[in-house]
Each structure stands twice: as C-alpha cells, then as structure tokens.
Amino acid sequence: MNKVFDVKSLDLYYGQKQALKQIELPIYDKKVTALIGPSGCGKSTFLRTLNRMNDLIENCTVQGEIMYNNQQIYDKQTDVIGLRIKVGMVFQKPNPFPMSIYDNIAYGPRCQGIKSKAALDDIVKTSLEQAALWEEVKDRLRDSALALSGGQQQRLCIARALAMKPEVILMDEPTSALDPIATSKIEDLILQLKQHYTIVIVTHNMQQAARISDYTAFFLLGEMVEYEETERLFSHPRDQRTEDYITGRFG
Numbered sequence: 555m556n557k558v559f560d561v562k563s564l565d566l567y568y569g570q571k572q573a574l575k576q577i578e579l580p581i582y583d584k585k586v587t588a589l590i591g592p593s594g595c596g597k598s599t600f601l602r603t604l605n606r607m608n609d610l611i612e613n614c615t616v617q618g619e620i621m622y623n624n625q626q627i628y629d630k631q632t633d634v635i636g637l638r639i640k641v642g643m644v645f646q647k648p649n650p651f652p653m654s655i656y657d658n659i660a661y662g663p664r665c666q667g668i669k670s671k672a673a674l675d676d677i678v679k680t681s682l683e684q685a686a687l688w689e690e691v692k693d694r695l696r697d698s699a700l701a702l703s704g705g706q707q708q709r710l711c712i713a714r715a716l717a718m719k720p721e722v723i724l725m726d727e728p729t730s731a732l733d734p735i736a737t738s739k740i741e742d743l744i745l746q747l748k749q750h751y752t753i754v755i756v757t758h759n760m761q762q763a764a765r766i767s768d769y770t771a772f773f774l775l776g777e778m779v780e781y782e783e784t785e786r787l788f789s790h791p792r793d794q795r796t797e798d799y800i801t802g803r804f805g
C-alpha cells in the first residue's frame with residue numbers, strides 16, 4: 555500500500571513545552587486514518603504538522619521528519635502554499651466566508667488565477683456534488699453561505715477544500731458541532747470521499763472512529779501509543795493504556 559505520509563521521530567515544542575514526542579506513523583493512500591485520545595494529548599497539533607499549519611503559531615518548533623510523497627515537508631525549499639493546496643483542511647466549527655455559496659467555492663480557484671465563468675461554474679458544481687450538497691443548494695447558489703444550517707455549512711467547507719483539488723483532507727473534529735443527523739451525513743460523505751482522497755480525522759468519538767476509519771492512532775500525553783488497523787485496535791488493543799481508553803476507564 556502506498557504511503558502518502560511517513561512520519562519519523564517527530565518532536566514538536568510550544569516554547570519549552572514538548573507537545574509531541576517521537577511520533578512515528580504512516581498515512582496510507584485513499585484510506586481514512588483516525589486520531590483518537592483524551593483532550594490535550596496532541597491530536598490537533600499532530601494533524602496540523604501534516605500541512606505545516608503550526609508554522610502560523612509563534613514559538614512552535616518541529617524536529618524530525620515528515621515525508622509527503624517522498625519529500626520532506628519541513629525542508630526550507632518546500633512550497634508551503636502548494637503543500638496546503640494538496641493537503642487541505644476542515645475545522646471543528648464550520649467557517650464559511652461571509653459571501654455567497656458560489657463564491658465560497660470559487661474563491662480558492664479564483665485566487666489560483668481561474669477566471670473563466672464556465673470553468674468556475676464547473677468547479678462549483680463538481681465540488682458541491684462531491685460534498686453531497688449540490689441538490690440542496692443548486693437553486694440558491696447566490697444566497698449567503700451563512701444562511702445554511704451547521705451541517706450544510708460543514709459540507710460547504712468540505713466542498714471548498716475539494717475545489718482546490720487536494721490529495722489529502724485533514725479534518726479536525728468535523729462533526730463535534732453538529733447534530734446526529736448532520737453528523738451521519740458527514741460520515742457517509744467521508745466514506746464516499748475516500749475513494750478519491752486520503753483522509754486524516756481527529757475525533758473524540760470512538761464510535762465514529764470505529765465506523766469510518768481504516769486505521770486508528772491512539773495518542774496520550776504527546777505520545778502515539780498505538781497505531782493499528784481500526785478493527786484490530788478496537789478489538790485487540792496491544793497496549794493497556796489503549797484498552798483503558800477505549801473501554802472508557804479514562805478520558
């Protein structure tokens with residue numbers, strides 16, 4: 555199986571404080587990898603290393619190696635903007651831009667220099683279709699995105715990421731602000747998207763990890779304690795700490 559990312563000996567510090575310790579992890583192509591663990595264990599921090607979003611945090615230093623398609627992304631020569639296009643991100647709280655549904659999707663492609671209306675129309679339609687939102691919004695593309703429901707806004711944010719033609723989508727607790735029906739739609743969508751994209755998702759919800767992911771990594775206190783095929787990790791955890799966490803003994 556093809557590794558999209560290969561992480562080796564990754565340490566991350568916020569100032570003096572070490573938030574990630576010697577993380578080693580592969581991320582496989584067109585699979586869903588879930589990151590689980592109690593609050594503050596470093597899941598979001600790790601997720602952000604994969605497209606160098608932590609660069610935006612002052613005092614954050616990273617050591618070790620993250621290979622993305624056989625290229626070390628923490629090299630000085632890395633085109634970080636290009637990396638963030640290829641490795642898109644969806645956040646916990648839906649964050650549509652205060653503009654129309656259409657313009658939310660067209661914004662990124664326009665910034666990349668695409669001006670033709672036909673080309674933009676096509677990107678908007680395809681992205682919304684892939685995000686399972688087209689049927690719900692096709693008659694109101696010029697309406698404000700802020701008028702959509704929370705679940706629709708989150709699918710819009712996924713469509714906005716897809717419009718950039720990424721290879722990987724990082725999702726940081728994408729359903730934690732949503733009700734169960736909207737959550738279930740996003741979960742179905744993730745299962746669809748993995749046919750074409752590699753997905754890494756942070757979730758607090760172990761049932762969700764079990765339902766949608768192929769691989770799971772359990773983090774604790776900045777360490778990656780266990781990484782396994784999801785089914786195996788939940789049925790036969792190797793480490794006592796994983797077992798304690800998944801059986802609800804802490805966290």
Ligand SMILES: Nc1ncnc2c1ncn2[C@@H]1O[C@H](COP(=O)(O)OP(=O)(O)OP(=O)(O)O)[C@@H](O)[C@H]1O
Nearest residue numbers: 568573591592593594595596597598599600611758
């Ligand atoms: N910008 C920052 N500056 C300093 N410390 C930070 C920063 N962001 C996170 N941390 C610290 O790094 C550690 C890991 O935080 P992180 O947000 O990655 O954990 P998490 O597992 O994603 O938690 P949660 O599930 O609550 O979102 C925590 O101790 C946190 O306080």
